[in-house]
Amino acid sequence: xxxxxxxxxxxxxxxxxxxxxxxxxxxxxxxxxxxxxxxxxxxxxxxxxxxxxxxxxxxxxxxxxxxxxxxxxxxxxxxxxxxxxxxxxxxxxxxxxxxxxxxxxxxxxxxxxxxxxxxxxxxxxxxxxxxxxxxxxxxxxxxxxxxxxxxxxxxxxxxxxxxxxxxxxxxxxxxxxxxxxxxxxxxxxxxxxxxxxxxxxxxxxxxxx
Amino acid sequence: xxxxxxxxxxxxxxxxxxxxxxxxxxxxxxxxxxxxxxxxxxxxxxxxxxxxxxxxxxxxxxxxxxxxxxxxxxxxxxxxxxxxxxxxxxxxxxxxxxxxxxxxxxxxxxxxxxxxxxxxxxxxxxxxxxxxxxxxxxxxxxxxxxxxxxxxxxxxxxxxxxxxxxxxxxxxxxxxxxxxxxxxxxxxxxxxxxxxxxxxxxxxxxxxxxxxxxxxxxxxxxxxxxxxxxxxxxxxxxxxxxxxxxxxxxxxxxxxxxxxxxxxxxxxxxxxxxxxxxxxxxxxxxx
Numbered sequence: 001x002x003x004x005x006x007x008x009x010x011x012x013x014x015x016x017x018x019x020x021x022x023x024x025x026x027x028x029x030x031x032x033x034x035x036x037x038x039x040x041x042x043x044x045x046x047x048x049x050x051x052x053x054x055x056x057x058x059x060x061x062x063x064x065x066x067x068x069x070x071x072x073x074x075x076x077x078x079x080x081x082x083x084x085x086x087x088x089x090x091x092x093x094x095x096x097x098x099x100x101x102x103x104x105x106x107x108x109x110x111x112x113x114x115x116x117x118x119x120x121x122x123x124x125x126x127x128x129x130x131x132x133x134x135x136x137x138x139x140x141x142x143x144x145x146x147x148x149x150x151x152x153x154x155x156x157x158x159x160x161x162x163x164x165x166x167x168x169x170x171x172x173x174x175x176x177x178x179x180x181x182x183x184x185x186x187x188x189x190x191x192x193x194x195x196x197x198x199x200x201x202x203x204x205x206x207x208x209x
Numbered sequence: 210x211x212x213x214x215x216x217x218x219x220x221x222x223x224x225x226x227x228x229x230x231x232x233x234x235x236x237x238x239x240x241x242x243x244x245x246x247x248x249x250x251x252x253x254x255x256x257x258x259x260x261x262x263x264x265x266x267x268x269x270x271x272x273x274x275x276x277x278x279x280x281x282x283x284x285x286x287x288x289x290x291x292x293x294x295x296x297x298x299x300x301x302x303x304x305x306x307x308x309x310x311x312x313x314x315x316x317x318x319x320x321x322x323x324x325x326x327x328x329x330x331x332x333x334x335x336x337x338x339x340x341x342x343x344x345x346x347x348x349x350x351x352x353x354x355x356x357x358x359x360x361x362x363x364x365x366x367x368x369x370x371x372x373x374x375x376x377x378x379x380x381x382x383x384x385x386x387x388x389x390x391x392x393x394x395x396x397x398x399x400x401x402x403x404x405x406x407x408x409x410x411x412x413x414x415x416x417x418x419x420x421x422x423x424x425x426x427x428x429x430x431x432x433x434x435x436x437x438x439x440x441x442x443x444x445x446x447x448x449x450x451x452x453x454x455x456x457x458x459x460x461x462x463x464x465x466x467x468x469x470x471x472x473x474x475x476x477x478x479x480x481x482x483x484x485x486x487x488x489x490x491x492x493x494x495x496x
Contacts, residue, residue: 093247113246
């Protein structure tokens with residue numbers, strides 16, 4: 001999760017797959033994987049349009065960047081900013097893998113245009129870290145073994161964070177309803193609900209942040 | 210990220226939004242985007258220019274003079290949590306909690322659900338039962354229409370180019386113990402589904418338990434959400450006995466024209482919506 005970003009922030013902490021791809025460059029990767037090489041025709045879906053300058057507040061930091069109006073927040077987070085904790089799932093607001101918090105409530109980044117996020121505080125799974133420590137919801141997911149493949153986990157954790165902000169001590173039914181917008185193909189739901197319960201209980205004891 | 214959108218305009222007030230819509234007649238307004246972004250991506254709707262209504266001051270709920278007014282960009286979550294709406298139109302509060310899942314409810318708006326004009330729009334049957342009206346505004350002026358007039362077909366409304374849904378108005382019911390109101394939908398699971406059939410009801414009961422006035426509206430069983438007038442007329446003045454419930458379900462078949470699609474065959478929709486009516490009547494009888 002946030003480790004990747006921290007590593008790229010602090011050189012010398014080792015090589016990550018993502019950092020490797022980023023620094024070595026697409027050309028070298030293309031040679032290995034058979035992706036389109038520079039100069040090769042790449043299928044164009046939509047003509048690139050004019051960039052708009054915008055400022056997005058992400059995980060407490062203001063980022064000034066140029067975006068195309070058609071870009072979703074998900075695309076900007078992952079492909080423009082390299083904040084890749086937020087995952088692409090269905091890209092149509094059904095699976096919840098791309099869940100981020102906008103002003104504290106869960107939003108699907110795949111159906112939010114980046115320009116719509118202006119003036120709002122965006123929190124991704126990376127923003128739930130406390131330095132190098134996991135946030136309390138993340139920690140609860142680890143302790144309850146609340147994932148199998150882990151692909152939906154970032155979205156699940158962020159959704160749980162939003163749920164607990166709105167309802168600090170949810171019942172099991174309220175947890176099930178609150179987390180219903182996040183699908184898990186591995187079927188780790190029972191553990192996920194337990195993790196949310198654990199995080200809620202931890203906060204009740206003053207253990208959360 | 211292949212939305213064919215070239216500009217997103219973000220008016221800071223409703224007046225500015227109306228002006229911007231007039232200047233860009235082919236623009237589409239966007240509020241929550243939960244339907245529109247998917248449709249733009251799939252190519253089912255197209256727009257060069259989007260007008261983002263999130264800064265236009267359209268997220269409000271007010272109750273005065275016997276009317277609850279809901280701003281067009283009010284979210285499902287705000288509606289489900291509103292005491293005014295739970296009092297004035299409990300079926301709408303219930304339906305808002307069944308649109309998508311919670312992250313969708315935090316984003317999807319009432320005006321968007323209606324403007325999208327899906328036959329399956331969950332907020333429509335409760336508002337039809339409440340006989341809600343819609344306040345439409347464009348640069349040419351404003352008008353107030355009944356919600357039933359808004360829908361002209363699947364995905365189609367009578368909205369004119371540049372016209373925005375400013376608000377939805379619900380006449381406040383006289384809160385009587387004898388009014389039974391609710392909303393229910395059928396689908397493969399509770400959350401994150403598009404209704405296979407939905408039904409909102411408001412029954413006003415006499416002292417002896419018979420139905421003085423019945424209002425029933427259904428979704429996903431006709432080209433638009435519709436009132437079930439034949440079933441309503443049959444039910445008026447009758448007690449909700451088993452025989453009456455069966456006969457009401459027969460009359461309901463004349464109110465609907467369901468189709469086969471990816472979600473369900475037409476025959477299943479006929480059965481499902483009949484069961485929803487039967488349950489509503491049974492609950493009314495049990496008090």
